[in-house]
Structures are given as C-alpha cells and as structure tokens.
Amino acid sequence: MEQKPTLKNTEKVIEIKELYKSFGNYHVLKGVDLDLYKGENLVVLGKSGTGKSVLIKILVGLLTPGSGEVKVLNQHVDQISYKELLALRLKVGFSFQNSALYDSMTVRQNLEFPLVRNQRKLTKAEVNLAVEEMLDAVGLLQTINQMPSELSGGQRKRIGIARTLILRPEIMLYDEPTAGLDPITCLEINSLINQVQERFHTSSIVITHDLTCAKAVGNRVAMLLDGQFQRIGTFEEVFNTTDERVKPFYDYNFIQ
Ligand SMILES: Nc1ncnc2c1ncn2[C@@H]1O[C@H](COP(=O)(O)OP(=O)(O)O)[C@@H](O)[C@H]1O
Numbered sequence: 001m002e003q004k005p006t007l008k009n010t011e012k013v014i015e016i017k018e019l020y021k022s023f024g025n026y027h028v029l030k031g032v033d034l035d036l037y038k039g040e041n042l043v044v045l046g047k048s049g050t051g052k053s054v055l056i057k058i059l060v061g062l063l064t065p066g067s068g069e070v071k072v073l074n075q076h077v078d079q080i081s082y083k084e085l086l087a088l089r090l091k092v093g094f095s096f097q098n099s100a101l102y103d104s105m106t107v108r109q110n111l112e113f114p115l116v117r118n119q120r121k122l123t124k125a126e127v128n129l130a131v132e133e134m135l136d137a138v139g140l141l142q143t144i145n146q147m148p149s150e151l152s153g154g155q156r157k158r159i160g161i162a163r164t165l166i167l168r169p170e171i172m173l174y175d176e177p178t179a180g181l182d183p184i185t186c187l188e189i190n191s192l193i194n195q196v197q198e199r200f201h202t203s204s205i206v207i208t209h210d211l212t213c214a215k216a217v218g219n220r221v222a223m224l225l226d227g228q229f230q231r232i233g234t235f236e237e238v239f240n241t242t243d244e245r246v247k248p249f250y251d252y253n254f255i256q
Pocket residue numbers: 023028046047048049050051052053054055
C-alpha cells in the first residue's frame with residue numbers, strides 16, 4: 001500500500017499545547033502537544049485506556065482540560081461561552097465510538113434530524129436535496145427509505161458518517177471508525193474517509209487500532225504513549241524505531 005504524503009499546509013485548525021487531564025489521582029494526559037493542519041488526516045494510535053477518546057471529548061468541550069491550551073478553529077474551547085461552543089460544535093463533526101443511528105427512524109429521517117434541528121431556515125426541498133446528495137456521496141442513496149436494522153454494520157457506519165457530514169463540518173473526528181467491522185468493510189470505510197477528505201476538504205483526526213487503516217488514511221500518524229504523543233510523523237517514521245513500546249503494536253497488527 002502506498003504511503004500517503006505529509007501535506008505542506010501550515011495553517012493549523014487544532015492546536016494543543018501542554019494539555020493535562022486527570023480523573024482523581026489518575027493522570028491520563030500528561031503534557032500533550034498536537035497540531036492538526038488544514039486538510040490533513042491525522043491518525044491517533046494508542047493502547048486502550050490511554051486517553052484517545054478523552055482527548056477528542058476535550059476538543060469539542062464535552063470534557064474540560066485540566067491545564068494547558070486547546071484551540072479549535074482559533075478558539076480556546078475552555079474559554080468561550082456555551083453559545084460559542086455550540087456554534088463551534090457545528091463546525092466539528094464527531095463520529096463517536098459506538099455512536100448509533102436512531103433505530104426508529106428511516107435513513108432519510110436520520111440524516112434530516114441534524115439539519116432540521118440546526119438549520120431551521122431550510123425549505124423541505126433543500127433538506128431533501130441535502131440528504132440525497134450526502135447519501136449519494138457515501139454511496140448509499142438506495143437505502144434512503146430503509147430502517148437502520150435492515151443495514152449491514154458497514155452501511156450503518158457510512159450512514160453515521162453521512163449524518164455527521166451533512167452539517168458540512170470543517171473538522172471531522174472519527175473515534176475508531178472501523179472497530180468491530182470485518183476486514184473488507186474496514187477497507188470501504190478507509191476509502192470513504194479518504195473520499196471525505198478530498199471531496200469536502202475536511203481536516204480530520206482518526207483514532208484507530210487498525211494499522212491498515214492508519215496507513216491508508218493518515219497523512220501523519222501520532223502515537224499516544226504514557227500520556228504524551230511520543231512518536232509523530234509518517235507511518236514509516238513512527239514505526240521505524242527500536243522503542244519497545246511501539247513494536248508490539250506493529251506485531252499485533254501484521255503478524256498475528
Ligand atoms: N468521564 C470520566 N470519568 C472518569 N474516568 C474517565 C472518564 N472518561 C475516561 N476516563 C478514564 O480515562 C482513561 C482513558 O479513557 P479513554 O480516553 O476512553 O481511552 P481510549 O484511549 O481507549 O479511548 C480510562 O482509564 C478511562 O477509564
């Protein structure tokens with residue numbers, strides 16, 4: 001598989017400096033520095049429980065930072081008003097681990113929901129058009145009248161991504177987008193993440209355990225180890241090391 005290049009863009013859409021976060025005496029993030037450049041896909045790797053989901057919850061103001069600086073689209077997430085935070089969240093799409101569709105709604109209604117709630121000025125025709133365009137973009141227009149229970153796991157994941165994209169976010173945060181999917185479906189989701197980057201010019205953080213995914217989608221890879229990003233660079237750079245904490249990660253994915 002070909003290595004994606006690191007982008008040359010120097011405009012930052014996320015800037016994290018010296019971020020600490022603890023729960024009681026348990027120190028999860030211990031001085032995290034991380035930048036996301038405009039237009040790039042940045043993959044975040046790390047063992048379970050290292051604080052990857054905590055990090056993206058801090059980015060959208062669902063958790064507060066302990067200390068440090070967290071800027072998203074040039075705004076300090078912990079210093080803005082609630083109203084400003086809600087406005088910022090519209091520009092940051094997050095697709096959570098296990099984030100479910102509304103089971104009692106059709107695919108169409110699932111996609112309409114965020115639009116109607118957040119952009120009340122749209123006419124019915126505009127809503128229909130937006131829903132159809134977005135379903136077409138994820139290759140699932142034919143499922144528009146189906147219920148989530150009738151879809152495969154991979155299709156539900158794609159619909160979930162479409163539901164997030166329909167608000168046209170500038171930043172996408174994907175939390176383990178391929179978790180629990182079979183290898184073929186994983187490849188489909190990887191190429192969807194790349195298509196989203198190209199078509200919608202989003203900047204994305206992709207949290208994953210799946211190194212095939214990391215290699216396929218990441219312009220850069222960052223590995224969270226002991227509360228900090230200790231390795232960051234291209235996929236090759238991150239894994240070209242004798243660091244004993246990194247190697248098991250690689251072996252687990254490619255040798256087992
Ligand atoms: N709201 C919370 N309250 C207390 N502990 C939490 C909370 N959220 C996460 N944690 C703890 O922080 C650690 C990192 O969690 P998480 O970011 O979910 O890990 P992962 O890297 O697997 O996504 C875990 O030990 C988890 O139990």
